[in-house]
Amino acid sequence: MCGIAGLIQYKKDAGENIRRMNERMLHRGPDDGGIYISDDGKVALGHRRLAIVDLSKNGAQPMESHSKKSVIVYNGEIYNAAEVKELLLSDAAAKGTDIGAFRGTSDTEVLVEAIEYFGMKRALSLCKGMFAIAVYDLEKGTISFARDRVGEKPLYYGNVAGAFAFASDIGCLRVVDGFDNEINTDVLDIYFEEGYIPSPYSIYKGINKLEPGTILTLNVETLETKTDIYWSMADAAKKGQSNIFTGSRKEAADELERLLKESIKGQMVADVPLGVFLSAGIDSSTVVSLMQSIAPGKVRTFTIGMEDEKYNEAVIAKEIAAHLGTDHTELYINENDAKAVIPKLSFMFGEPFADSSQIPTYLVSKMTRDHVTVSLSGDGGDELFCGYKSYNSVARVWGKAGKMPYALRKPVSSLLMNIYGPDNSSELKDKVKFAKAQYFGAKSPYEVHRMEHESDPIIKKIALKKGEAKYKCLDLPFDFLGEVNHEAMLMDMCMYHPDDILVKVDRTAMAVSLETRVPMLDKDVVEFAWSLPIEYLRSDEQGKLVLRDVLYRYVPRDMMERPKKGFSIPISKWLLEKDIRDWAEALLDKDKIRQQGLLNPDVVEKIWRDFTDRGIYRIQIWYILMFQQWMETEYRNN
Structure with missing residues (x-):
C-alpha cells in the first residue's frame, strides 16, 4: 500500500511541488519514495512506498515498463x-511477442x-x-487512471x-503552489x-474523487x-438478482466458504508480518476463523477494548480468539x-469526515502496526449479507407506502411535514410523526433509506447554502x-460503504503505515453475494444468515448469539467532560461561525444547547465539530 501523486x-x-506532495503523504509510504518527470516537463509523477511484496528496489516506483513506453504509479x-x-x-509467447524478462x-x-500488453480495461x-492507478502512455500522450x-x-x-x-491524499493537492480552490458548498447538506x-464530490470545487x-x-x-x-x-447486483442462486442454503454456505477461503488465501500473501482485526462480530470472526483454518501457524489477532462496558466487546473477542487458537493482542482505551x-x-x-x-x-490500527505491517478486516458483511436492522425498516415502510401511487402520497406527505417540521420541535412524538410523513412521500426504497x-x-x-449534490441510486427505478x-x-x-467505511479504514490505517485488506470485497465474493435470495440473508430481525452458517462451522452459535455493541465510542458522554467540552465550545463559538459564513450560527447553537441543557444528542454535533476542526487546522492553515 502506498501513495501516488501527479x-x-x-x-x-x-x-519541487511533487516533492512536497510526496512529503505530505509520507505516512502512506515510509519505506521509499520516487519522482518521475517527463523529458518535456509536462508530466510529473510522485510515489511513496510501503513495501509489502518484493521489498527490493525492483519494486520501486514510479516504474517504467520493459519497453519504456509506459510509466506507472500505483497504490x-x-x-x-x-x-x-x-x-x-x-x-x-503464443503470439511470438517479446515483453522482456521480469526484474x-x-x-x-x-x-x-x-x-x-492487454490495455487498461482488459488488464483490470x-x-x-x-x-x-495512474499509467502514462508516452506514445499516445495519455494518462489513464483507474480505481x-x-x-x-x-x-x-x-x-x-x-x-x-x-x-x-486530498491534502497533497493543498500543498501545491497556487492552490486556491474554494469550499464546495454544494456538498454541505449531504455532509451534515x-x-x-x-x-x-470532495470538499473543494474543481476536485473530484474517481468513482x-x-x-x-x-x-x-x-x-x-x-x-x-x-x-x-449496480450491474453486478442486477445480474446477481436476475440469476438467483438455486441451490440449498447449505450449498450456498458451502460456496461462500470456498470463495472466502480463496479470497483470504490470496490476501495472506506478503513478505512482511500479517495479522487480522477481531471484534466480537460475525464478519471479523468469520474472516479470522477461515484464516486460522488455512494458516500454517497461529494467526495474529488484534482487538480494541473500552473501559465503558456498554461499548466493550474485547472480552467476547478474547473468548473467540481462545476458541480458535489465535495469537491474540488487545488494548483497552479510555477518554x-x-x-x-x-x-x-x-x-x-x-476533508471533513465524521x-x-x-x-x-485509528487506535486499533496503531496498536496493530506495532506488531505487523498488514492486517485483514471483516468489513463488508453487513452491506453484502443484509446485516443492518435498517434494511428491515426500509422494507416495512416501503411495503406500506409503495402500495399507493406517488401522485397521491406526495401532497399528503408535504402537508404533514409542514405541520410537524417547521418549528423544529424537539418533542419526540413530533419527530416521529415528521419522519413518518417524510417516508410517506418517498419515490423509492432508495429514498426511504436516505430519509433515515x-x-x-x-x-x-x-x-x-442549500446543497445540490445528489445521492447515488436515487435515479434507479424503485x-x-x-x-x-x-x-x-x-x-x-454504492455510497456508505466506499465513502464512509472504506475511507475510515484506509485513512486511519495509513496514518500509521498499516496496510489493510478486506477479503469480503473480493470480486467473486461480491458477485456471489448479490445472487443470493433474501431468505438466505435475513429472517425476521436476524441478518447475515448464510454468513452465520459458515461461521458456526468454526465457532459455537452460543458464543456469537449475543447483542452486538458495535465498534463505537461513548462520544456523547465524553463531550460533556471538561476538556473535550471546552474544545467543542471553542469550535462552536457563534461569532466564529458567523465570520466563516458557511453555517447558520443560530441553528448550530440550538443543536449544541439542546444537547448540553436538555440532553438531546444529535449525531450532527460530531459532524459539525469535525467540520469546524477541519476549517481550523486544514483549510485555514495550509
Missing part, C-alpha cells in the same frame, strides 16, 4: 498477480506490463485486488493552479446528513478527459486516548432489483 501541465516548479495490491503474470507470458516479483511490474478485468471495483483505495483529481493534479462527502470501477483517460496536451466503466456495483486522537483527525482525512468510530479504528438520515428537519438548516432489502443494500454498497 501534476500535468503545471507551469511552476513541478519537481494497492493485486492479489492474483502470479496468475496474471502467467497469463501474460503465455499469451505473449523482480512485485505486482507493480506485472500490472504495468499487463496494462501495456483480469486483476483481483485493491488499487488506484478498484469497490473503492478500497482513494484517488482525488482535478484542476489545481491551472494544471491537472491527482493524489491519494451523512457525516462524509460521497464520491464523485470505483472507473477508468479516466487524460490527454496530456489538451487536458481533456473521458471516462469508461469497467465494473459496476484520554480519544482526546489524544482528535487533533490528528483533520490531517488524517484531509464517523466517530474513526477514533477506535434526515428525519430531523433541523439538519437541512445547518448549512447556509424495482431495479425487485426486492426491497437488496435495494437498500445496493445504496449502501
Whole structure:
C-alpha cells in the first residue's frame, strides 16, 4: 500500500511541488519514495512506498515498463498477480511477442506490463485486488487512471493552479503552489446528513474523487478527459438478482466458504508480518476463523477494548480468539486516548469526515502496526449479507407506502411535514410523526433509506447554502432489483460503504503505515453475494444468515448469539467532560461561525444547547465539530 501523486501541465516548479506532495503523504509510504518527470516537463509523477511484496528496489516506483513506453504509479495490491503474470507470458509467447524478462516479483511490474500488453480495461478485468492507478502512455500522450471495483483505495483529481493534479491524499493537492480552490458548498447538506462527502464530490470545487470501477483517460496536451466503466456495483447486483442462486442454503454456505477461503488465501500473501482485526462480530470472526483454518501457524489477532462496558466487546473477542487458537493482542482505551486522537483527525482525512468510530479504528490500527505491517478486516458483511436492522425498516415502510401511487402520497406527505417540521420541535412524538410523513412521500426504497438520515428537519438548516449534490441510486427505478432489502443494500454498497467505511479504514490505517485488506470485497465474493435470495440473508430481525452458517462451522452459535455493541465510542458522554467540552465550545463559538459564513450560527447553537441543557444528542454535533476542526487546522492553515 502506498501513495501516488501527479501534476500535468503545471507551469511552476513541478519537481519541487511533487516533492512536497510526496512529503505530505509520507505516512502512506515510509519505506521509499520516487519522482518521475517527463523529458518535456509536462508530466510529473510522485510515489511513496510501503513495501509489502518484493521489498527490493525492483519494486520501486514510479516504474517504467520493459519497453519504456509506459510509466506507472500505483497504490494497492493485486492479489492474483502470479496468475496474471502467467497469463501474460503465455499469451505473449503464443503470439511470438517479446515483453522482456521480469526484474523482480512485485505486482507493480506485472500490472504495468499487463496494462501495456492487454490495455487498461482488459488488464483490470483480469486483476483481483485493491488499487488506484495512474499509467502514462508516452506514445499516445495519455494518462489513464483507474480505481478498484469497490473503492478500497482513494484517488482525488482535478484542476489545481491551472494544471491537472491527482493524489491519494486530498491534502497533497493543498500543498501545491497556487492552490486556491474554494469550499464546495454544494456538498454541505449531504455532509451534515451523512457525516462524509460521497464520491464523485470532495470538499473543494474543481476536485473530484474517481468513482470505483472507473477508468479516466487524460490527454496530456489538451487536458481533456473521458471516462469508461469497467465494473459496476449496480450491474453486478442486477445480474446477481436476475440469476438467483438455486441451490440449498447449505450449498450456498458451502460456496461462500470456498470463495472466502480463496479470497483470504490470496490476501495472506506478503513478505512482511500479517495479522487480522477481531471484534466480537460475525464478519471479523468469520474472516479470522477461515484464516486460522488455512494458516500454517497461529494467526495474529488484534482487538480494541473500552473501559465503558456498554461499548466493550474485547472480552467476547478474547473468548473467540481462545476458541480458535489465535495469537491474540488487545488494548483497552479510555477518554484520554480519544482526546489524544482528535487533533490528528483533520490531517488524517484531509476533508471533513465524521464517523466517530474513526477514533477506535485509528487506535486499533496503531496498536496493530506495532506488531505487523498488514492486517485483514471483516468489513463488508453487513452491506453484502443484509446485516443492518435498517434494511428491515426500509422494507416495512416501503411495503406500506409503495402500495399507493406517488401522485397521491406526495401532497399528503408535504402537508404533514409542514405541520410537524417547521418549528423544529424537539418533542419526540413530533419527530416521529415528521419522519413518518417524510417516508410517506418517498419515490423509492432508495429514498426511504436516505430519509433515515434526515428525519430531523433541523439538519437541512445547518448549512447556509442549500446543497445540490445528489445521492447515488436515487435515479434507479424503485424495482431495479425487485426486492426491497437488496435495494437498500445496493445504496449502501454504492455510497456508505466506499465513502464512509472504506475511507475510515484506509485513512486511519495509513496514518500509521498499516496496510489493510478486506477479503469480503473480493470480486467473486461480491458477485456471489448479490445472487443470493433474501431468505438466505435475513429472517425476521436476524441478518447475515448464510454468513452465520459458515461461521458456526468454526465457532459455537452460543458464543456469537449475543447483542452486538458495535465498534463505537461513548462520544456523547465524553463531550460533556471538561476538556473535550471546552474544545467543542471553542469550535462552536457563534461569532466564529458567523465570520466563516458557511453555517447558520443560530441553528448550530440550538443543536449544541439542546444537547448540553436538555440532553438531546444529535449525531450532527460530531459532524459539525469535525467540520469546524477541519476549517481550523486544514483549510485555514495550509
